[in-house]
Amino acid sequence: MVILDAMEKTGSVRVLQAELNDQPGVCLKVVGPLGDVQSAAAAARQMAESMHVASVVDVISAPHGDAPLAYQAQPDFNPLFSQATVQVPVTGNEKEKVVDQQAGFAVGLIETQGFTAVFEAIDTALKTASVEVLAREKLGGGYITVIIKGDVAAVSAAVEAGKKRVEGLGKLIAAHVIPSPSQGVISLLPKL
Structure with a gap:
């Protein structure tokens, strides 16, 4: 949440999903104009470093039209944690x-x-x-x-x-x- 907040306050990006991974962490997926995504990625990296949190930050410029099939996860529920492992923003x-x-x-x-x-x-x-x-x-x-x-x-x-x-x-x-x-x-x- 803290890193996402920094990203959105840095560049004009929109969150697609937040997906829990196997480690105690989350994969944040955002979209927006390339320059804004790059600025948001830099803010994410900086915020993670200031919080002493390991992070992997990557920007895919002009993703292929079929790429969302791989990076946009279907809704998923983990019964062990009793919660969703893929969070999709509530809109409307x-x-x-x-x-x-x-x-x-x-x-x-x-x-x-x-x-x-x-x-x-x-x-x-x-x-x-x-x-x-x-x-x-x-x-x-x-x-x-x-x-x-x-x-x-x-x-x-x-x-x-x-x-x-x-x-x-x-x-x-x-x-x-x-x-x-x-x-x-x-x-x-x-x-x-």
Whole structure:
């Protein structure tokens, strides 16, 4: 989500899909004018490096007409994780109306390795500030991300408090606040 937000705020790109891979990670697929995709790819690489996350970034210029058959995955559900492994952006008037009505919110993410740590982190976050839990995503390898929503100050305070609670209970993988998330991030959120 953090990398996608940086990509969309850098270039005029649109997310096609986010697909979980076999490692604790996600393959983000975006389209747009070549220069914008290249700028977005550079932003993705830079954001991944700043977060100390390994990444593979590639730009395919002028893909062959049959290429989408290979890179656009069919909807898929993993019963082990009890969630979709291919996320397709939600579009349409209903989603746009909800987003317009809620301008100015922030999204916070707390990712841990271990359930106990993430449960304690979110309980602490909810007790610290007025935020709402949007989702809990299992990424494999014991990695769990919880996504929260609220105003920027509340989400910042909640993420900071949750981050501190993880110590001694599990491993903090990442914690981040996205103020005014991009359309692609909004389109992949489980609920608003």
